[in-house]
Amino acid sequence: MKIAVFPVLATSLLVYISCVFAHEVDTYAFRMPNVWPHKDELYLCTPIRISPTTNYYMVGFVPKASMNTAHHMLIYGCSDPGSNGTVWDCGEMQSSEIDYIYPPASPCGSGSQVVYAWARDAPSLQLPKGVGFHVGRDSPIKYLVLQVHYMARFPRNVTDKSGVLLKYTSKRMPRQAGVILLGTGGYIFPNHVEHMETACTILEDKVIHPFAFRTHTHSLGKVVSGYVVRRSDHGDEWKLLGKKDPQLPQMFYPVVDKTPVRKGDVLAARCTMNNTHDYPVKIGPTNNDEMCNFYLMYYVENDTPLNRKYCFTNGPPYYYWENAPEGFNVIPDGEASTL
Incomplete structure (x- = not known):
């Protein structure tokens, strides 16, 4: 060396x-x-x-x-x-x-x-x-x-x-690794439980193989969950990639579902936040602010990783899965916010 x-x-x-x-x-x-x-x-x-x-x-x-x-x-x-x-x-x-x-x-x-x-x-x-x-x-x-x-x-x-x-x-x-980071902007009202959500459609003609995920919030985060949503004429199928209590060690954990993700599939994430303060908390860089991040680590076979590296939305009160451009016809509301 x-x-x-x-x-x-x-x-x-x-x-x-x-x-x-x-x-x-x-x-x-x-x-x-x-x-x-x-x-x-x-x-x-x-x-x-x-x-x-x-x-x-x-x-x-x-x-x-x-x-x-x-x-x-x-x-x-x-x-x-x-x-x-x-x-x-x-x-x-x-x-x-x-x-x-x-x-x-x-x-x-x-x-x-x-x-x-x-x-x-x-x-x-x-x-x-x-x-x-x-x-x-x-x-x-x-x-x-x-x-x-x-x-x-x-x-x-x-x-x-x-x-x-x-x-x-x-x-x-032979397998190149990549990471796509899902996150939000927005803020959490005082004394309020909030869902901070994001979703992005895979538009590139690549097949990615998820193998690990990581969650990140600051002190208000209770559950962070990530999904791949497969669209069809019969409705949306939400498959869990992983969810964790973000107050645990924020390591990369094995994904729940290793099914390859393809063009047209949607990656989605939710952070459930509990603001017990008497003032609003915004997304920001300091420990007094909050963050809502879901990292998905994947590999591609004899190909290059996705050109898209980040998937961010404005977050609450501007963006939720229920008003997302993807027009989801079903949302795993209870499952996404409980461990």
């Missing part, structure tokens, strides 16, 4: 990964470079650049973080990173205040897609045999960007190197 570090721009160091042994699974420690989270609710990003001369396949992820330190971690695949810096502030809502320590930018400059997500002390993830996330030479993923959400300010002179050990190989995997 050989890892070389090259200065790419005066303000950044991007890492080239190269592997000598073509058929071995190796490990790369993708971690924050001893950052100092100097304020509450800080999102920090750091990049690695994949060698442009070789194809690699990521086959496993080993988190190295604690929920006492990190609210969540994401790994993005990017065509270009959001910054040329070593570390930057990549929060969803940038402050107008100038941060001289970590300048603001998005995780990706172009070609953004989620590769891996972690929260609440979730364990390691090993992909099925023959499945890998394709990165490098012939992949649109030229960079990986690690995002860590720190909830609280660290004391001065205390730094962090949370991250993920990447398991990868240069051996070609």
Whole structure:
């Protein structure tokens, strides 16, 4: 194994990964470079650049973080990173205040897609045999960007190197992995149980094989459920992909139904939220806000993953399954909100 570090721009160091042994699974420690989270609710990003001369396949992820330190971690695949810096502030809502320590930018400059997500002390993830996330030479993923959400300010002179050990190989995997993220905007009225819902029709002529799902909310989430809806002249058939209490470790769990998803099928998700506060709670990046996310991990056989990486709606009070453009003729209302 050989890892070389090259200065790419005066303000950044991007890492080239190269592997000598073509058929071995190796490990790369993708971690924050001893950052100092100097304020509450800080999102920090750091990049690695994949060698442009070789194809690699990521086959496993080993988190190295604690929920006492990190609210969540994401790994993005990017065509270009959001910054040329070593570390930057990549929060969803940038402050107008100038941060001289970590300048603001998005995780990706172009070609953004989620590769891996972690929260609440979730364990390691090993992909099925023959499945890998394709990165490098012939992949649109030229960079990986690690995002860590720190909830609280660290004391001065205390730094962090949370991250993920990447398991990868240069051996070609016949099944390429992909992730589609379903989520919503919107807000939850005070003292109210709300359903935050999303749905998107698969329009690409591809066959995807679901194998894992992950749920994510903040403190108000009670149940998150995901479905594939198959349309026919006889009505809609809702097949459960998976559902979980999002207060449990937010790992990738095996899907309930592994039936291939095809063009014309609909992916749908619901988050059941219970707002016990006397004020509305909106979707947003901080721990005082909420999020409604359902991640579906899948593979394709000798093909490339879906071009569509995200499926978001405006959420309540603007969007519900009952008024969705798909015109569902049946909705699993009770099942989708109970464990």
